[in-house]
Amino acid sequence: MNRSIVLATALTVAWSMPVAAQTKDANAEFEKFRAEMEESNPAELFELKGEELWKAKRGPKNISLAESCDLGQGVGKVEGAYVRAPRYFADADAVMDIERRIVWCMTEKQGFKFEDIAKKPFQGANDNNAPDITNLVTYVASGSKNMKFDMPLHDAKVRDAFETGKAMAAYRAGPYDFSCNTCHGADGKRIRMQNLPNLSTPEGALRGVLGWPGYRMTGGVMLTSQWRMNDCFRQQRFPEPKYASQAVTNLIAYMTGNANGQMYKGPGIKR
Amino acid sequence: MKNYIATISGAAAVAVLLAGCAGGPSRSEAEYRQMALDTIKRDFQTKGQAKYERLTADEVQQACNAHANNPPPELAAKLAGAQLATVKLPADGKYLGDWKEGEKIAQSGRGFTWSDKATDPAGGNCYNCHQVGPNESSFGTVGPSLLGYGKTRGNSPEMQKYTYSKIYNAKAFNLCSEMPRFGHAGALNETQIKHLVALLLDPASPVNK
Numbered sequence: 155m156n157r158s159i160v161l162a163t164a165l166t167v168a169w170s171m172p173v174a175a176q177t178k179d180a181n182a183e184f185e186k187f188r189a190e191m192e193e194s195n196p197a198e199l200f201e202l203k204g205e206e207l208w209k210a211k212r213g214p215k216n217i218s219l220a221e222s223c224d225l226g227q228g229v230g231k232v233e234g235a236y237v238r239a240p241r242y243f244a245d246a247d248a249v250m251d252i253e254r255r256i257v258w259c260m261t262e263k264q265g266f267k268f269e270d271i272a273k274k275p276f277q278g279a280n281d282n283n284a285p286d287i288t289n290l291v292t293y294v295a296s297g298s299k300n301m302k303f304d305m306p307l308h309d310a311k312v313r314d315a316f317e318t319g320k321a322m323a324a325y326r327a328g329p330y331d332f333s334c335n336t337c338h339g340a341d342g343k344r345i346r347m348q349n350l351p352n353l354s355t356p357e358g359a360l361r362g363v364l365g366w367p368g369y370r371m372t373g374g375v376m377l378t379s380q381w382r383m384n385d386c387f388r389q390q391r392f393p394e395p396k397y398a399s400q401a402v403t404n405l406i407a408y409m410t411g412n413a414n415g416q417m418y419k420g421p422g423i424k425r
Numbered sequence: 426m427k428n429y430i431a432t433i434s435g436a437a438a439v440a441v442l443l444a445g446c447a448g449g450p451s452r453s454e455a456e457y458r459q460m461a462l463d464t465i466k467r468d469f470q471t472k473g474q475a476k477y478e479r480l481t482a483d484e485v486q487q488a489c490n491a492h493a494n495n496p497p498p499e500l501a502a503k504l505a506g507a508q509l510a511t512v513k514l515p516a517d518g519k520y521l522g523d524w525k526e527g528e529k530i531a532q533s534g535r536g537f538t539w540s541d542k543a544t545d546p547a548g549g550n551c552y553n554c555h556q557v558g559p560n561e562s563s564f565g566t567v568g569p570s571l572l573g574y575g576k577t578r579g580n581s582p583e584m585q586k587y588t589y590s591k592i593y594n595a596k597a598f599n600l601c602s603e604m605p606r607f608g609h610a611g612a613l614n615e616t617q618i619k620h621l622v623a624l625l626l627d628p629a630s631p632v633n634k
Contacts, residue, residue, distance in 0.1 A: 325490055389538065
């Protein structure tokens with residue numbers, strides 16, 4: 155009970171934060187604010203919803219993910235699953251990030267239609283609620299709080315995903331000739347006032363994966379790494395990556411692999 | 426000679442062994458580039474004005490992709506020359522527009538994303554990557570600061586022509602530049618580029634105060 159009051163307060167504070175301010179101090183101000191917010195992280199609300207969804211019997215096959223979905227740590231086990239993905243899943247014969255894997259479980263185990271999930275996979279600025287898949291990812295990610303990233307890079311298939319992701323990050327095309335590396339390939343770069351992590355370094359890659367899934371104060375929405383990749387391709391002036399596709403997994407594998415060995419703090423707060 | 430070869434193959438064997446233990450990459454960079462391309466071609470779709478065809482790299486992009494943005498000098502010179510030939514200089518021979526209009530274009534980051542309307546004019550995105558005027562403190566650092574550009578470089582006809590051409594097609598001067606080819610891509614028209622040249626070179630522009 156108490157918890158939900160704290161959460162409600164946190165959400166109100168988040169809404170009233172002057173995020174539009176693009177002054178030089180904005181970054182420092184935001185960091186201070188985030189530190190305060192993390193005491194009563196609004197992401198927790200989504201974790202709770204995700205936990206309910208994880209345990210509920212759902213879908214045409216009326217089965218829960220808790221009793222059917224193996225995220226790589228054994229059926230139903232969420233602890234450590236997020237920081238140990240992307241990984242190879244033999245039953246799907248594919249390397250998958252956690253969001254892609256949960257989607258796979260929802261379609262293969264629970265009988266949901268992929269098209270229905272992919273129709274609106276991310277929370278929009280005007281949506282009151284996050285999609286189920288976002289809540290589920292947030293719940294699973296919370297099971298890796300304060301654990302080190304440990305993507306199994308020694309697995310040849312995971313290594314292939316990592317290396318392919320690295321090559322994808324360098325691929326330039328489109329009307330502006332952009333690649334990920336145009337914006338994220340060197341240290342200390344900014345677009346306007348926004349600091350751009352250099353994804354090829356351990357520190358930059360960590361910044362790329364830390365705090366996702368994250369509660370985004372611009373719009374007050376909960377978003378996943380899959381969304382972040384989607385929106386960066388938009389800024390890159392590329393067409394859209396298909397939802398939960400191998401392309402997106404490869405990029406997440408590239409970043410996570412470079413962040414390996416460093417601490418994940420759980421679902422976070424984003425500008 | 427034999428010894429030399431033996432040492433090399435020995436070293437290679439050790440390298441392979443190490444890579445094996447550490448789970449290093451099992452394919453060449455060229456193979457991974459091809460796998461990346463195959464994945465991109467399979468896993469993307471048209472959205473709004475961002476058509477699927479955008480994924481196909483043109484010859485400049487291809488050369489930069491294949492050589493990690495550092496193509497062999499002869500190839501780079503040949504392709505840069507071809508890019509310079511695409512620059513359409515103003516028919517009236519005038520390069521300087523209105524710097525005030527230039528500032529507006531430099532500020533706008535709009536254009537070419539799937540969430541932009543294709544019929545809306547694109548902006549220059551200049552502040553996304555460059556410091557330009559002294560009154561805007563929210564600027565990016567992907568490109569060098571252009572503050573004082575005309576003051577230090579002068580406002581000669583050659584500088585005007587260079588600046589116009591650079592904005593029109595940045596790759597004509599630096600093949601794998603991270604700066605877009607605004608004229609070549611159809612993002613900015615002649616009038617808009619002239620306004621930007623004025624923003625950078627006009628002695629009355631705040632950039633040069």
